[in-house]
Amino acid sequence: MQVVITGGAGFLGQRLARQLLAQGSLPDSTGQLQTISKIVLVDIVAATGFDDARIEQITGDIADSALLERAITTESSAIFHLAAIVSGQAESDFELGMRINLEASRLLLERCRICGHQPRVIFTSSVAVFGGELPAVVQDNTALNPQSSYGAQKAIAELLLNDYSRKGFVDGRVLRLPTISVRPGKPNKAASSFASGIIREPLNGESTVCPVGPEVRLWLLSPRKVIACLIHGYTLSTEALGARRTVNLPGVSVTVGEMVAALERVAGADVAGRVEWKHDPAIDRIISSWPGAWDATRATSLGFTCDASFDDIVRAYIADDLSVA
Amino acid sequence: MQVVITGGAGFLGQRLARQLLAQGSLPDSTGQLQTISKIVLVDIVAATGFDDARIEQITGDIADSALLERAITTESSAIFHLAAIVSGQAESDFELGMRINLEASRLLLERCRICGHQPRVIFTSSVAVFGGELPAVVQDNTALNPQSSYGAQKAIAELLLNDYSRKGFVDGRVLRLPTISVRPGKPNKAASSFASGIIREPLNGESTVCPVGPEVRLWLLSPRKVIACLIHGYTLSTEALGARRTVNLPGVSVTVGEMVAALERVAGADVAGRVEWKHDPAIDRIISSWPGAWDATRATSLGFTCDASFDDIVRAYIADDLSVA
Numbered sequence: 001m002q003v004v005i006t007g008g009a010g011f012l013g014q015r016l017a018r019q020l021l022a023q024g025s026l027p028d029s030t031g032q033l034q035t036i037s038k039i040v041l042v043d044i045v046a047a048t049g050f051d052d053a054r055i056e057q058i059t060g061d062i063a064d065s066a067l068l069e070r071a072i073t074t075e076s077s078a079i080f081h082l083a084a085i086v087s088g089q090a091e092s093d094f095e096l097g098m099r100i101n102l103e104a105s106r107l108l109l110e111r112c113r114i115c116g117h118q119p120r121v122i123f124t125s126s127v128a129v130f131g132g133e134l135p136a137v138v139q140d141n142t143a144l145n146p147q148s149s150y151g152a153q154k155a156i157a158e159l160l161l162n163d164y165s166r167k168g169f170v171d172g173r174v175l176r177l178p179t180i181s182v183r184p185g186k187p188n189k190a191a192s193s194f195a196s197g198i199i200r201e202p203l204n205g206e207s208t209v210c211p212v213g214p215e216v217r218l219w220l221l222s223p224r225k226v227i228a229c230l231i232h233g234y235t236l237s238t239e240a241l242g243a244r245r246t247v248n249l250p251g252v253s254v255t256v257g258e259m260v261a262a263l264e265r266v267a268g269a270d271v272a273g274r275v276e277w278k279h280d281p282a283i284d285r286i287i288s289s290w291p292g293a294w295d296a297t298r299a300t301s302l303g304f305t306c307d308a309s310f311d312d313i314v315r316a317y318i319a320d321d322l323s324v325a
Numbered sequence: 326m327q328v329v330i331t332g333g334a335g336f337l338g339q340r341l342a343r344q345l346l347a348q349g350s351l352p353d354s355t356g357q358l359q360t361i362s363k364i365v366l367v368d369i370v371a372a373t374g375f376d377d378a379r380i381e382q383i384t385g386d387i388a389d390s391a392l393l394e395r396a397i398t399t400e401s402s403a404i405f406h407l408a409a410i411v412s413g414q415a416e417s418d419f420e421l422g423m424r425i426n427l428e429a430s431r432l433l434l435e436r437c438r439i440c441g442h443q444p445r446v447i448f449t450s451s452v453a454v455f456g457g458e459l460p461a462v463v464q465d466n467t468a469l470n471p472q473s474s475y476g477a478q479k480a481i482a483e484l485l486l487n488d489y490s491r492k493g494f495v496d497g498r499v500l501r502l503p504t505i506s507v508r509p510g511k512p513n514k515a516a517s518s519f520a521s522g523i524i525r526e527p528l529n530g531e532s533t534v535c536p537v538g539p540e541v542r543l544w545l546l547s548p549r550k551v552i553a554c555l556i557h558g559y560t561l562s563t564e565a566l567g568a569r570r571t572v573n574l575p576g577v578s579v580t581v582g583e584m585v586a587a588l589e590r591v592a593g594a595d596v597a598g599r600v601e602w603k604h605d606p607a608i609d610r611i612i613s614s615w616p617g618a619w620d621a622t623r624a625t626s627l628g629f630t631c632d633a634s635f636d637d638i639v640r641a642y643i644a645d646d647l648s649v650a
């Protein structure tokens with residue numbers, strides 16, 4: 001079987017590809033394991049460090065229909081659509097966010113509809129689809145009310161995935177992801193970049209700035225667990241999912257102050273002391289509009305799992321990424 | 326001031342134009358009455374019967390950017406975006422619905438963004454954005470869950486209007502309309518066409534088929550009242566509206582059986598006897614997914630009003646339309 005990963009050179013895309021290469025197979029819709037013969041990474045930049053004959057790279061703009069025609073064929077059974085413009089950048093570059101987060105998602109679904117083979121399409125949505133006055137714990141039937149262009153674009157793509165699934169053009173699975181922490185590497189243009197930075201930079205001996213107050217509550221998941229959730233999202237039977245294609249993934253609800261306290265518990269006061277608090281109103285406005293927790297009962301009953309605690313998340317980063325950074 | 330009405334040759338578009346011609350002015354954002362110098366009707370077909378120098382007609386496809394450039398300029402202070410593919414047709418012709426209900430709405434907002442004058446854009450959404458398991462009375466914070474492509478496209482356009490408004494590109498007002506009854510003229514391809522047909526055809530001496538059972542509950546508004554709501558939606562100050570650009574308009578909640586009973590009360594048993602009951606599963610599936618009522622407290626406090634009863638709606642049709650049919 002063939003797998004397509006858009007945004008395949010990105011943070012989650014590369015990890016997903018490595019995990020799929022390692023496990024070598026995925027179940028088909030009858031539950032039978034199918035050997036993965038090819039993984040197509042589609043991204044505007046090329047991924048490096050892949051030395052495996054099963055990897056094919058297609059470099060170009062996902063909002064270009066001709067590129068989508070090359071990338072997606074009737075052989076593409078699993079399509080992980082991860083390419084995106086992150087929250088901070090979609091807010092500052094409105095046109096770019098609309099083109100990639102909305103228009104490219106629509107074109108990708110159109111390509112699948114034309115192919116007609118009803119592939120499983122796994123789409124990564126976000127906490128950012130919620131906003132405004134929210135219950136303490138967001139429920140499955142809480143209204144979407146995005147307060148950023150990124151959130152609006154993700155909400156629109158969710159609606160498209162659901163309608164294309166209802167019409168039988170794709171077998172879509174929308175996974176609403178918590179904020180991923182701890183992300184290795186450099187800070188990025190996501191408004192939530194600090195949610196990794198305040199752990200990663202201190203552990204790497206660098207000082208870092210936290211742009212929101214210690215009372216701000218986040219809903220988090222580790223890179224390890226999100227990759228497992230993406231694959232589980234593909235694996236789920238269509239019957240188990242039913243008509244509701246959107247799943248709020250489980251996560252860990254912590255305040256930023258509790259995150260720094262966990263860092264101190266795991267790595268000591270010197271390390272935790274490298275966090276400086278400096279308020280940034282633009283980031284605070286976006287982050288504070290996101291839910292600090294949602295009810296993940298449905299996800300849990302569907303077999304999705306999350307980290308046990310934020311201390312575990314810090315330890316997972318140290319084990320998986322700190323040595324290789 | 327200049328007004329643009331897309332779908333200006335349609336049922337609501339023509340009535341809105343006539344009402345605006347009759348009143349001759351609209352308040353600007355400071356509340357000062359401004360004389361309407363021009364009303365541009367944009368539609369794929371030309372409207373007939375307008376003999377007024379203030380009416381300009383632009384005939385063509387609203388999904389064509391060049392047409393939008395001609396239709397919308399920095400002089401267009403009020404834009405009523407009514408052009409749409411109705412529910413039944415958007416379900417059977419998926420591509421057409423996507424192109425007009427989604428893509429053209431996006432292009433229209435883009436045109437406004439490029440113009441940069443932040444016009445008031447009034448958009449007509451629908452009960453069809455809701456669906457699935459619903460509370461008996463839909464609330465302002467009930468999650469959108471469209472069960473038709475029309476509903477999904479309207480929900481997406483709502484999200485776009487809200488984000489373009491948040492960014493300050495337009496001053497958008499999304500009015501979620503009840504089903505409009507009694508619509509004069511011929512049946513159309515809306516799944517809800519019967520909601521007018523079961524009153525209109527019997528009053529015109531014709532028999533008619535009702536495709537859903539008498540227990541099905543609808544949320545209705547008369548043409549008279551919806552035109553008043555559209556104009557009130559334009560008139561509302563930006564401050565009164567606040568960040569939430571979507572308003573659930575008030576309506577009358579009745580079952581189809583109660584509608585026929587009202588017809589009998591107003592016009593007699595002979596007339597009501599012209600309704601034949603013949604179940605149509607495709608129509609029933611769409612209609613039964615729509616809410617039979619929603620909480621209109623916010624709309625009422627913003628000054629929107631509706632009909633007092635369905636008997637009144639039948640009488641309004643007889644007064645406004647039956648003689649001229």
Ligand SMILES: NC(=O)c1ccc[n+]([C@@H]2O[C@H](COP(=O)([O-])OP(=O)(O)OC[C@H]3O[C@@H](n4cnc5c(N)ncnc54)[C@H](O)[C@@H]3O)[C@@H](O)[C@H]2O)c1
Pocket residue numbers: 006007008009010011012013042043044045060061062063081082083084085086100124125126127177178179180181192
């Ligand atoms: N990391 C998180 O905290 C988080 C949380 C919620 C949702 N998500 C979503 O998960 C997905 C993956 O996130 P990530 O953290 O790996 O992000 P990332 O930015 O690392 O990866 C996104 C990839 O998309 C690619 N891309 C951007 N524009 C493109 C274009 N025009 N054509 C082709 N490729 C293009 C980028 O080059 C990048 O490699 C995204 O959809 C993101 O919105 C991430």
Ligand SMILES: NC(=O)c1ccc[n+]([C@@H]2O[C@H](COP(=O)([O-])OP(=O)(O)OC[C@H]3O[C@@H](n4cnc5c(N)ncnc54)[C@H](O)[C@@H]3O)[C@@H](O)[C@H]2O)c1
Pocket residue numbers: 331332333334335336337338367368369370385386387388406407408409410411425449450451452502503504505506517
């Ligand atoms: N009537 C109702 O019960 C109801 C209920 C809820 C919402 N609405 C919404 O109100 C609006 C007006 O409804 P209506 O009842 O007047 O519908 P209508 O079908 O009478 O009018 C729509 C108009 O759009 C025009 N149009 C379609 N495709 C076009 C294109 N490509 N380019 C230009 N024009 C095009 C049609 O020619 C038509 O004149 C629509 O957006 C509809 O979805 C109506």
